[in-house]
Amino acid sequence: MKSNPLRAGAFSALAFMLAGNAIAVEPSPVQATGVINQEFGVDASNWDIAPFNAFTFTQTERIFPTLLISPGEQPFAPLSYAANQLDLALLMVTDPATGKSVSADTLLSDRIRNSGLMLIHKGQVIHESYRNGLRRDVRHIGMSASKSFIGMLTQIAMQKDLLDEDDLVSKYVPEVRGKMAWADVTVRHVLDMRDGMKFVEDYEDPNSDVRRQDRAIGWRARQDGDPKGLRDFVRQNLNEKSYPAGKVFNYASIQTDILGMVIEGASGESLEDFFEAEFWSRLGAEFPAGMGTDGFGQPIVQGTISLTLPDLARTAMLILNKGQNHRGEQIVSQDFFEDLLTPNKELSDAFAYYDPDASFAHYRSQFWVNDTWNKQFLMNGVHGQIAFFDYERDFAMVGFGSYPVAVSPLLTASLFALLEAVLTELDEAASSDNRH
Secondary structure, three states, rough: OOOOOOOOOOOOOHHHHOOOOOOOOOOOOOOOOEEEOOOOOOEEOOOOOOOHHHHOOOOOOOOEEEEEEEEOOOOOOOOEOOOOOOOOOOEEOOOOOOOOOHHHHHHHHHHOOOEEEEEEOOOEEEEEEEEOOOOOOOEEEEEHHHHHHHHHHHHHHHOOOOOOOEEHHOOHHHOOOOOOHOOOOHHHHHOOOOOOOOOOOOOOOOOHHHHHHHHHHHOOEEEEEEOHHHHHHHHHHHOOOOOOOOOOOOOOOOHHHHHHHHHHHHHHHHHHHHHHHHHHHHHHHOEEEEEEEOOOOOOOOOOOEEEEEEHHHHHHHHHHOOEEOOOOOOOOHHHHHHHHHHOOOOOHHHHEEEOOOOOOEEEEEEEEEOOOOOOOOEEEOOOOHEEEEEOOOOOEEEEEEEEOOOHHHHHHHHHHHHHHHHHHHHHHHHHHHHHO
């Protein structure tokens, strides 16, 4: 697919081809009609809510136009499976809702509403399971777990000296140029969601900033008078600050899309081409990834990246290897991942406004850092999309879900109850091996 000539970078695909990465981004053959199931009234007004999300999260190409990101011509990275698989039907866990002991498999299906799960330990898959009709070759939307891909992609742009974290966002995004609120906002501020912009991310309020943005980008059906696409929304909004830049962590999905615009402005390439050439085609992916757009050619990367569970596992392995792929190539710098887990008072103070009880947590470069002390962090998306990493144990848990509501303390508690049970099982197995 040719890049949109109205966007920066329409003429430099040759540079990527000379670098050995043929551009092969193509539009999905599935037409985005805004309707998934006409008989049962599943459309752009309700596709992401229960009970429909159990099957719609694999059919988002019918909601918003989607670009298919090629895995490239290199052989995909084979997954290694441990001889002894972890049977979640035999692993017991305490259900946070009832306090009763249930199998991890029951917790996954009945409480977490998981659609697919893979556990990775020391470079091998120790568990793989699918529910709700998901298969290993079917893409599932990543929701806000998508954001971490853009954090890594921004780092790649910095590695290539295309931009600096201290650069002003307005240098690359003309839609915010000249706005006083953006006069001191840097790329680093946006990476860490400490930009200070006034933006309300309330999924239950149909008139909140995030829901108005959803209509503008086609996530929800547009209404008369709504901005036409992402860039028009940014041009008309984001004009005020709630906090000084750098002071407070304020989660705002729109900022990930701003980062995508920064990458385009800095690289002179479309975001989809840059993502394919610099990350996806080098990951060792087995299948194409999907990247949703706003219907006007602009990628929406705050939550529309879709991928298969095995390719999410390959992403997890790259992260566990601190940015190195299966061929030993350093895709994302090792320093990036070490920086994520470095205790940082400025970050923890900013995060305290969001969660005063999270002593060792912060948000860095589009990743949630759960515990710097124990080197645990995650990619996290609504409805149960997750990729959890534990560097000390060389462990990752990746999963897709269709929890009935977007955000829930019970969902979070259930996921961490599952994690605790799995990690305890691994620790006990390691202790037993050491005794023998």
